Amino acid sequence: MIFIFCAAITSASILVAHQFITTYNTEFHRNYFYFLVTSFSFAFYGIWAPIIMRVILTSIEVDDDTVETVTNFLPVLGVPFLLISWFMLVKMGYTLVAVKLDNRAFRIYLVYLAIVIIMVSGIFFFKDNLPVIIEAHVIYTEMAIFAVLELGYMLLFSGIVWHYLKRQKRTHNKIVARFVILMLLALVLRLGALPFAFSSQWIVGLVILVYFISNFAPLFYLKRNAHLLFVPFHTENPNQDKKELIFSMYEISNREKEVIEQICLGKTNQQIADELFISLQTVKDHTHRIYTKIGIKSRMKLVQMVNGQ
Structure with a gap:
């Protein structure tokens, strides 16, 4: 035990x-x-x-x-x-x-x-x-x-x-x-x-x-x-075409798009919650659904995809 x-x-x-x-x-x-x-x-x-x-x-x-x-x-x-x-x-x-x-x-x-x-x-x-x-x-x-x-x-x-x-x-x-x-x-x-x-x-x-x-x-x-x-991992060279392709391919909702935009700016979950006037748990739920839809497990991978890497 x-x-x-x-x-x-x-x-x-x-x-x-x-x-x-x-x-x-x-x-x-x-x-x-x-x-x-x-x-x-x-x-x-x-x-x-x-x-x-x-x-x-x-x-x-x-x-x-x-x-x-x-x-x-x-x-x-x-x-x-x-x-x-x-x-x-x-x-x-x-x-x-x-x-x-x-x-x-x-x-x-x-x-x-x-x-x-x-x-x-x-x-x-x-x-x-x-x-x-x-x-x-x-x-x-x-x-x-x-x-x-x-x-x-x-x-x-x-x-x-x-x-x-x-x-x-x-x-x-x-x-x-x-x-x-x-x-x-x-x-x-x-x-x-x-x-x-x-x-x-x-x-x-x-x-x-x-x-x-x-x-x-x-x-x-x-x-x-x-x-x-620390500042969370964020996009340095965002690829707008790549971002739009991700939104379309994985059927990302409008609210999930807003969360992704905030993640790409390097905002923490609490900062995202404050910015979008939602609870911290709601941010975590949205983030989990985003990762599940795209098939990734981390913020780093999401940012890398938006960077076109």
């Missing part, structure tokens, strides 16, 4: 993030989408893969040493996803405040990663001199290293955003600041749940659920306020 909930949360989060791309088509939204995809991929490799494999191996009576070896190795397969998610997080910091990257994100990411590699290598080469408590609790040591890395990259992301927010005087900087705070709180929630990962079975299930749901709060907040920060 917990696995189903985690899969549902993952699917919903990725779907919302993908809708951001098709609605706003910004570099930030693409980075955010890949951050979520890679973060959830690591979560499935690092959390669910060992659990599932342990159940399978135990059911076929594999010896305990083999079970431990396999389940401890599986999270390693998710490390590439984790590394990519951290890089996306650093890029998100720059693109959220509309700062040109110029490879700065990549350089910062590499410097921090190099420091981490040096530290981990030092631990490996001097493992004979490690305190007994660390040798006796390897899994807790690994969790601590993971927590420090997660916190480090999140602080990099936050630091980049706060640094440029101080220089910029945009109308909705508070929304950006709240989003960053929610990202930090989501991380604190995940890290705070880690110490309970080896408790009773039902607590472990709750911890896993908390880990997966933590990223949903900042995503939901951004979804509610994205129209205040």
